[in-house]
Amino acid sequence: MRELALHILDIAQNSIAAAASLVTISIDEQPGRDLLRIEVADNGRGIPPEELAQITDPFFTSRTTRDVGLGLPLFAQAAERAEGKFEVKSVPGRGTEVTATLRYSHIDRAPLGDLTGTLLGIIVPNPELDLIYTHYYKQKSFLLGTGEIKSTLGRIAISHPEVVSWLRDFIQAGLDDLYGGE
Amino acid sequence: MNVTKLVETLGLDVVSGPFEREIAGVYVGDLLSNVMAKAERDNLWITIQGHQNVVAVASLTEVAAVIVVEDFELEEVAIERAQERQVNILRTPLTAYELVKKLINLGI
Ligand SMILES: Nc1ncnc2c1ncn2[C@@H]1O[C@H](COP(=O)(O)OP(=O)(O)O)[C@@H](O)[C@H]1O
Numbered sequence: 001m002r003e004l005a006l007h008i009l010d011i012a013q014n015s016i017a018a019a020a021s022l023v024t025i026s027i028d029e030q031p032g033r034d035l036l037r038i039e040v041a042d043n044g045r046g047i048p049p050e051e052l053a054q055i056t057d058p059f060f061t062s063r064t065t066r067d068v069g070l071g072l073p074l075f076a077q078a079a080e081r082a083e084g085k086f087e088v089k090s091v092p093g094r095g096t097e098v099t100a101t102l103r104y105s106h107i108d109r110a111p112l113g114d115l116t117g118t119l120l121g122i123i124v125p126n127p128e129l130d131l132i133y134t135h136y137y138k139q140k141s142f143l144l145g146t147g148e149i150k151s152t153l154g155r156i157a158i159s160h161p162e163v164v165s166w167l168r169d170f171i172q173a174g175l176d177d178l179y180g181g182e
Numbered sequence: 183m184n185v186t187k188l189v190e191t192l193g194l195d196v197v198s199g200p201f202e203r204e205i206a207g208v209y210v211g212d213l214l215s216n217v218m219a220k221a222e223r224d225n226l227w228i229t230i231q232g233h234q235n236v237v238a239v240a241s242l243t244e245v246a247a248v249i250v251v252e253d254f255e256l257e258e259v260a261i262e263r264a265q266e267r268q269v270n271i272l273r274t275p276l277t278a279y280e281l282v283k284k285l286i287n288l289g290i
C-alpha cells in the first residue's frame with residue numbers, strides 16, 4: 001500500500017470483522033531514535049494459537065469468498081522493507097494486538113499518509129465502535145477517544161454529517177499541531 | 183502467444199511452471215496493493231519482487247505469468263506456493279524496460 005494509513009485502516013477492519021467493540025490505535029514517531037511504531041489493538045474474538053503462526057502467510061484467511069488474505073502479510077512486508085519488526089499477539093476471547101516497528105528514516109518506508117481519512121473511515125461506518133487514537137511525535141501527543149465524544153453527543157450520532165465535518169477538522173488540527181512548525 | 187512460447191522466444195528462466203496459459207497484455211508494478219487493483223486476468227505481470235505475497239497476488243488477479251526482472255531472488259516458500267497453485271513464475275536478468283521493449287517487438 002502506498003501509505004501506512006491504508007494498512008492501519010485494513011488492520012482495524014480485521015478488528016471490526018472480529019467483533020471488537022474497542023479498537024486502540026497508537027502511533028509513535030521518534031525520528032531522534034529512528035523509530036516509527038504502529039500498534040492496532042482490539043478486544044475482539046482473538047486468534048487461536050494454531051492460527052497465529054500462519055497469520056503472515058498470504059494463503060491463510062478465514063474468508064470464504066477467496067482463499068488469500070493479504071492484510072497482515074502486506075503490513076508485515078511494509079515493516080520488513082523498512083528494516084522493521086512485525087508482531088501479532090492474541091488471546092482468544094480477549095483480543096489481538098498487531099505491532100509494526102519501522103526504521104523511521106529508511107528510504108523504502110512508506111509515508112504515514114492520510115490518517116484523518118483512515119480514522120474517519122473507521123469511525124463513520126462503525127458508530128457503535130469505540131476508538132482510542134494516540135499519536136506521539138517526538139514529545140508531543142494527540143489523543144482522540146470516540147467514547148467521550150459519543151457521550152457528549154448524547155442522542156446525536158457520531159456519523160451525523162455535521163459531526164463528521166467537525167471531527168475531520170478536529171483531527172486535522174490535532175495532527176497539524178503535532179507537527180507544528182515543521 | 184502462450185507462456186511456453188514466450189519462455190522459448192525470450193530464453194526466460196522458469197522458476198515455477200510452465201503451466202499452459204494464453205497471454206493478453208502486460209502490467210508492470212511492485213506495489214502489491216496497486217497490482218491487485220490494476221493487473222488484469224491473463225496479463226504478464228513484471229516486477230522485481232520475489233516475496234511469497236507476489237504469488238498470492240498473482241493467484242488472486244489470475245495473471246498468466248509473473249516475470250521477475252533483474253534476476254531478483256525468489257524465496258523458497260514463494261516457489262513452493264507457486265508450484266502448488268500452478269502460478270507461472272519466470273525470471274530474467276533484463277530490466278523491466280529492456281523486457282518491455284522485447285515484448286512490444288513480439289506484439290504483446
Ligand atoms: N484482529 C483480529 N482478530 C481476529 N482475527 C483476526 C484479526 N486479524 C486477522 N485475523 C484473522 O487472520 C486472517 C487473515 O487476516 P488478513 O491477513 O487481514 O486477511 P483477510 O482479512 O483478507 O482474511 C483473518 O481472516 C482472520 O481470521
Ligand SMILES: [Mg+2]
Pocket residue numbers: 010011013014069070071072
Ligand atoms: Mg484483513
